Structure formats: C-alpha cells, structure tokens
Amino acid sequence: xxxxxxxGISIVLPVFNEEVILKELHQxxxxxxxxxSEQFEIIFVNDGSVDKSLAILLSIRKEDNRVCILDFARNFxxxxxxxxxxxxxxxxxxxxMDSDLEDSPEGILKFLEQWDLGYEVVYAIRKKRQVSWxxxxxxxxxxxxxxxxxxxxxxxxxxxxxxxxxVVNEMISINEHNPYLPGxxxxxxxxxxxxxxxxxxxxxxxxxxxxxxxxxxxxDSFTSFSGNLLSLPIIIGFVFFTISIFSLIVIVILKMFYxxxxxxxxxxxxxxxxxxxxxxxFIGLLGEYISRIMEEVKGRPLYIIRKKYMxxx
Numbered sequence: 001x002x003x004x005x006x007x008g009i010s011i012v013l014p015v016f017n018e019e020v021i022l023k024e025l026h027q028x029x030x031x032x033x034x035x036x037s038e039q040f041e042i043i044f045v046n047d048g049s050v051d052k053s054l055a056i057l058l059s060i061r062k063e064d065n066r067v068c069i070l071d072f073a074r075n076f077x078x079x080x081x082x083x084x085x086x087x088x089x090x091x092x093x094x095x096x097m098d099s100d101l102e103d104s105p106e107g108i109l110k111f112l113e114q115w116d117l118g119y120e121v122v123y124a125i126r127k128k129r130q131v132s133w134x135x136x137x138x139x140x141x142x143x144x145x146x147x148x149x150x151x152x153x154x155x156x157x158x159x160x161x162x163x164x165x166x167v168v169n170e171m172i173s174i175n176e177h178n179p180y181l182p183g184x185x186x187x188x189x190x191x192x193x194x195x196x197x198x199x200x201x202x203x204x205x206x207x208x209x210x211x212x213x214x215x216x217x218x219x220d221s222f223t224s225f226s227g228n229l230l231s232l233p234i235i236i237g238f239v240f241f242t243i244s245i246f247s248l249i250v251i252v253i254l255k256m257f258y259x260x261x262x263x264x265x266x267x268x269x270x271x272x273x274x275x276x277x278x279x280x281x282f283i284g285l286l287g288e289y290i291s292r293i294m295e296e297v298k299g300r301p302l303y304i305i306r307k308k309y310m311x312x313x
Contacts, residue, residue, distance in 0.1 A: 007038045010094045011108070012085030014045045014078055018099045019052040025099055026060050026067070032105040036112060038092075041311055043068045043085045044099070048075030061309060069309040076303040079179050082159060084303050087172045088310070094168050096159045096181070103160040107197050111162035114193055121185060121192035123161035126199050158182060160197070166190065177295040177302060236278065 011029065015022070026042070033040045046054050046069060054071060061067040070084055082096055093115055097103045107124060114122040159181055163171065170188045171181075186192075 007093075008091040009033070009036070009038045009040050009112070010043060010085075010089035010091030011040065012043045012045065012082060012089055012094060012096050013099045014047050014081035014085070015049060015053050015057070015099050016047045016075065016078070016081075017049045017051045017053060019049075019056055021099065021101060022053060022056045023060065025101060025105075026064070028101070028105045029108075030064070032108050035109060038112075040066050041068055041089070041091060042066050043070065043089060045070045045081040045085045046072060047077070047081040048072050058309070065311060067309075068311055071306045071309070073304040073306045079181055080303050082181055083172075083179050084305070086168055088308070089168065092165045093162055094165070095162045098159065102199050103158075104197070107160065107195075108162075110195055110197070114195065115162055115164065118191065119193045120164040120167050120190040121161065123182070123185065123192070123194050124158065124197040124199075125194040126158070126197070158199075161185060164190070175302075177298075177300070178292055179302075240275070240278075 011033075013025075018025075022044075029042060042064075044057050044067065046057060054069070057067070057069050061069060068088070070081075070088060072081070072084075076084075085096070086094060093112075095108055095111060097105075097108075103124065111122040161182075163185065167185075167188055167190050171184055174184060176184075
C-alpha cells in the first residue's frame with residue numbers, strides 16, 4: 001500500500017477575473033494543506049481573465065512551486081475550465097473548488113478524512129447559502145426538478161468535491177461539449193458520500209455566473225441525464241386531446257338540451273394563444289436538444305490552452 005507521504009493531491013480552481021482574492025485564497029489553501037502530509041499541486045485555470053489575475057498567479061507561482069497554471073486562449077466557461085484542470089491533474093485524488101472563497105478551504109480536510117476511510121467520491125452538501133431569497137429559491141427548485149427528471153440520484157451538491165484517481169480517470173474519458181460535472185460525478189458511481197458544509201457569500205458580492213449562464217447549466221443537466229423532457233409534448237398533447245373531447249361533448253349537450261351556444265371570440269382567442277405558446281415552448285425545447293447535438297457533431301476541442309505553467313517546467 002502506498003505511503004500517505006508519497007500520495008499526491010491535486011486542487012483544481014477555475015479563475016475568471018478574481019485578482020482581488022487570489023493571494024488570500026492561496027494563503028488559506030497553504031494553511032490548510034500544511035496540516036496534511038501528502039504532496040500537493042494547486043492548479044489554477046485562468047479562464048480568459050481580462051484583469052490582472054494571470055499576473056498575480058504568476059507571482060504566486062514564483063514563491064510556491066506547488067502552483068500550476070493553465071492559461072486559456074479565451075473564456076471557455078466554468079465547467080470547461082474544471083474539466084481542463086481534471087485532465088491535467090496528476091494527483092491520486094483531485095479536489096474541485098471555486099476561487100471565490102464561497103467554499104471554505106477547511107472543507108478540504110473533511111474531504112480527505114473521508115477519502116482516508118475509503119470513499120472514492122466526497123462532495124459538499126449545502127446546508128445554507130448566503131444568497132438572495134429569490135436565487136436560493138431558484139437553486140432549490142432546480143435541484144428538486146433535476147432530481148425528478150434525472151435517471152440517477154442528483155443531490156443538491158455543487159462542484160466542491162474530492163474524487164479518487166480511479167474516478168477521475170473515468171471522468172476524463174467522457175468527452176461531452178456541455179459537461180455538467182456534478183451530474184457526471186454521480187453518474188460514474190463508485191463509493192460516494194456527501195458531507196454538509198455551509199456555503200459563504202462571494203467576497204465582492206458580485207456573482208460571476210449570470211442568469212443566462214445558470215439557465216444553460218441547468219439545461220445541460222436536464223438534457224445530459226434524462227430524456228424525460230422529450231416526453232412532455234406527448235403527455236401534454238394527450239391531456240389537451242382529452243380535454244378537447246370532453247369540451248366537445250359538453251358543448252353538444254348544452255346546445256342540444258339547453259340552447260346555450262359556445263363561448264365568444266375572446267375565449268377562442270385565449271385558447272389559441274395558449275396552445276400557440278405551448279407549441280412554441282416545445283419547438284424551443286427541441287431546439288435546445290438539437291443545438292447540443294450540433295455541438296457534439298462538430299467535434300471542436302472543448303478548450304484551447306495558450307500556455308501551461310506546470311511543476312515540471
């Protein structure tokens with residue numbers, strides 16, 4: 001059995017315009033990993049930052065040879081940056097976390113404790129979030145809806161997690177152009193455990209992920225792990241067909257026995273607009289699936305790395 005001192009741990013962090021927090025983040029990470037005996041590498045993935053993030057990371061790297069940097073040619077997105085870090089990581093276990101200190105580095109020690117006990121995947125379950133009540137509601141609804149739609153168990157967990165090398169090898173063998181890593185992490189299986197951790201607020205109270213990006217992330221999950229959404233048109237079509245038959249019977253009875261004619265143009269227009277809205281919604285749904293099929297068929301690389309700054313160079 002490999003001695004703990006000879007084991008390696010990789011920490012992967014995507015960076016997008018985080019110049020303010022990077023030095024503090026590195027300091028806190030250093031304090032945490034000093035409490036363990038394993039060898040660490042810290043991989044920052046600079047996802048097309050337009051501020052001084054890269055310059056600060058390079059200055060940190062001069063003082064700490066554990067720091068590695070992947071510098072993207074442009075912004076490719078949060079999940080893609082994490083995917084790139086996974087592929088470059090050399091550790092016997094890989095930890096994924098954000099760079100904004102919403103996830104406390106202290107959680108890494110709890111992950112490693114469970115890894116020592118034999119768990120191959122350890123992930124954080126959010127006890128509470130320091131976000132607005134509206135955003136918190138959206139997150140709760142997403143996780144409930146996602147779990148219902150998915151063919152696998154999807155807990156309310158984000159990317160903050162540890163994966164054993166066995167799991168990482170399976171994860172990087174999956175080539176998807178719209179990866180949803182928490183879902184893929186659940187899908188691959190192995191021995192998993194979730195631990196409850198509080199999630200803090202961003203240091204600058206300015207979220208980097210916009211509403212459209214959250215929408216895309218949600219749809220990536222819905223379309224990647226279930227085809228149930230494609231069954232909705234059939235179900236709703238059958239419901240409307242049943243309602244229309246029932247309505248026709250009621251109209252005939254009212255006309256023949258009570259002399260009451262059908263409703264006027266306003267009700268008819270409302271029904272037409274309602275059904276038109278449903279049709280356009282499902283056309284849009286099909287469009288979402290087709291756009292993802294197009295991305296896979298094109299076969300373009302997930303990302304382009306301008307330069308690598310690794311431990312061996």
